[in-house]
Amino acid sequence: MTGSQTNPPQEPDRDTQGKSWGKVSGSTTVYLGIIVLLGFAPPFLSLINEPFYLDLLSRMLILGIAALSLNLILGYGGMISMGHAAYLGIGAYCVGIPAYYEIYNGFVHLALAIVLSGIFAFLSGIISLRTKGVYFIMITLAFTQMLYFTFVSLEEYGGDDGLVIELRSEFPGLFDTENNTNLYYCIYLTLLGSLLLVHRLIQAPFGRVIIGSKHNEERMRSLGYNTYRYRLVCYVISGILCGIAGVFLGNFTSFISPEMMDWTHSGELIFMIVIGGVNSLFGPLIGSMLFIFFEEWLSGITVYWHFIFGLMLIALVLFGKGGINGLITALFGERR
């Protein structure tokens, strides 16, 4: 008995598959509007002299990329990974460890992150993807815990205490990431690229196989697709994308520790996706923005803010099917 067999296919998927480039629905217009506004955020925030909100937005976008990458396997592929924070950690350590040896070249950092998160995704994917349902949840968690404890034991790189990154990644001749606005735009452009990539992947036949094997793997297999391979490729792409988000996270916080890979962070990424709406392209981004907004806002009100957060989670599942995406679609629109 596996997750994919007991669950009836959810309807909204069909729409995402069926959309073509030409038509833009009302909800998409709203999302695109938000994306455009995000592009104007730095000058606006410097105008009203609120540099802290730029930090907040940067974090939102970085985790937005991470949640987007997780949604590729979780939302479209039905692979619930409880270990995606591993890739954030890999990406961040790919900045921190070279920086420890005074290698600050950002291209080196990015290349390392892509290669290493790809390798980690590939190796863990080979084993994990043979399992289904809750076994998959647990084995992804196990791999992340192994990585977590590996970094805890790496005394040279701070162990449990983490590592302070003295200088951010340098992109000589391009831009200076020590400037927060530059870093923000760097993240912003990466986010745009990631959105485009995920959109194209899902529209392509590749995406159809992934979505198809979520609902009925037997059928896809009988159609001649090697679903295991498709899933593995999808898993690796997702890992690499999240690793890139990790590079930005490391740069942004200028500090890394194994804590970044804690299983609760993987849970938070899932939470973000569900707030925004599973199966939606923009949902994870909106979810991460709301998540961080609430986290920041509620934690300022009371030390007991986790209670409100917990209730929100429960209410979201019980009553809020489809997340914010469902709401926006209902308000603005027409899916067909």
Next chain:
Amino acid sequence: MNWDLLIIQCLNGLQLGLLLFLLAAGLTLIFGIMDFINLSHGSFYMIGAYFCASITNLTGSLILGVVISLIGVLIVGALVEALLARRLYRNDHLDHVLVTLGLILCFDTAVHFFWGAEGMTIPLPPALDGQVNMGDIVIPTYRFVIIIAGLLVAGGLYLLVNKTHLGMLIRAGASNRVMVTALGINIDRLYMIVFAIGAAMAGFAGMLIAPITEASVGMGNEIIIIAFVVVIVGGIGSVKGAFYGALLIGLIDTLGRSYLDDFLKLSMPANYAETAAPALSAMMVYILMAAILAFRPRGLFPPATKS
């Protein structure tokens, strides 16, 4: 080789393993029968410890504390089942993960609110506070109590599952849910009983550990992950699997902490070995799980006739 030390460490491992079993047994039943992932199972562990600490401090009697708290946790478990979990059995695993994650936050914060952040101790009666001497082997009495209590609960659960009518239904539910429903059993009641018993066992584990450490906020959040590993290693729905899995993991963890640093010192500088060893022994548990899943994708003892 210091054989006395090895024996003591094996007993310590056994004690940890039995605590894990108390958590994992409920988890595996809830998992196997209702197909429900309960991440907040560790909250019952915490609640049990807090109930017991409060009542023991209030009445001055540990036995009274344990008995009343067991009833308390049973009720909390039944309430969580009736009010929340029951509505989610048909949903997918993602929903289970999220709701129970939310529940953890709520329980942790509520405990922080009502009992404060400082944690609570459970005073032990002097009779349990001493040590047991067996030649050169000296073990704290209370750790023996944990081992005996754990074995008793395991034995009781064995009898319950294998020799009673309720146990028959539980076994049937774990291996074939559809059939139990088809037989016209009051499935809602069965679910609630299983959930509450599971919660009570987790609460009991919390009560057992609190006199050694203390009742503290979030104490169940890390051990629950290990308990899940036990469930997966043992095979979902299998109480027997949970038992052997728990002992295996308890022993690996304890022996890893005891001997890994000496072992690592053979191949690396001493100061690196000292910091690497605790992390590596924690990691071994997960390596074991991944290895078992790679070769036996449904754990060591999967229930016999799982569809």
Next chain:
Amino acid sequence: MKTKPKPKPMGTIGTALACAGLLLCSNAYTDSVKIGFVTTLTTPAGVIGKDMQDAVNLAVDHLGAKMAGKDIEIFFEDDGFKPEIGKQKTDKLVKQDDVDFVTGFIWSHVLLASRKSALDAGKFLISANAGPSKLAGKLCHENFFSTSWQNDQTPMAMGEVLNQQNVKSLYVMAPNYAAGKNMVAGVERTFKGEIAGKDLTKWGKDAQLDFSAELAKAKASGAEGLFVFYPGKAGGAFMKQYQQAGLVESLPLYTVFTVDSIALPKLQGANMEGVLGSRNTMFWSPDLDTPGNRKFVSGFREKYGKYPSFYAAQAYDSIMLINSGVEGAGGNVDDMDAVRSAMKQANFDSVRGKYTYGNNHFPIQNFYLREVVEDADGNWTSKIVSTVLENHQDPYAAECKL
């Protein structure tokens, strides 16, 4: 392409953000001394943060809520026991609340992670507890001060005690994080005997609390003494297991920062008689007879009905140190040079009495051997036995280029 511009939801979010911003920044231009206090308020370690918070509030009371005639504004932030959260909160304090001083910091790893944010923003950073070796040595900074100690110092004092008591071999246990490693290094620095064994255990929010395996190893090692450092709730858990294992007689215990005023009432509640008489070293004690300490301890006991912990004492001093700086600058907080040179004098009634600052801005102070005793009212507390180190400076000061 159908385009229906609907700016509504973004508009509301924007308005909400702007409103939140206005609320949070409405006091940005008032004339007050602003202090950010980063500590742990959630998780079980929140009890330490609470003690520090209480002490800060007491200090503000004692100052009449004014520093050099200006109002005091304190922003408490919760680091959640996590370095990255601590750093985020520090960023928020310096960027959004525009505080003049950032202080607090229980944990060495949180302080190390947050250091850059505060110092790069040109703020004073004052540790009210953590004293990692890096900040005393290579990473020392003109705007960084400590009102506690450098991590190595207290265990160094304990090493001296062990030598005096003629302990030949020692088993060492500490949590595996920055401070734990410093504590171990500290005791090894002065202890002349043999280290029979060493265990560094998992720390953090999922810290290891069951020490059965380690205690068994310690006993089997045949060491003459057991040195431990377990702050917070781990300390209470350790003490219980130590007594339950029956090691009180055979393996005498020497602790630093493990048996404190937070753990003692709980240990007393659990009838852990073995704690009475146990010895530890520290720079301070509730019974230390100085004017500042008398006022602090009696004020604290009166207001909160319990003994203050050393965390509270240091937090109280951090506010008093800031006050001395602000007064020295005549209330002009922006004159950082004046504030700094005034603080460097340490010219205030510290709970530890008169002390001086070394080049790295860590206190040069006495360390005492203390014993756990029952006070006149039957409460367990600590009492000074003897002075172990006088005017002691940390060993990393030489590495600091200030």
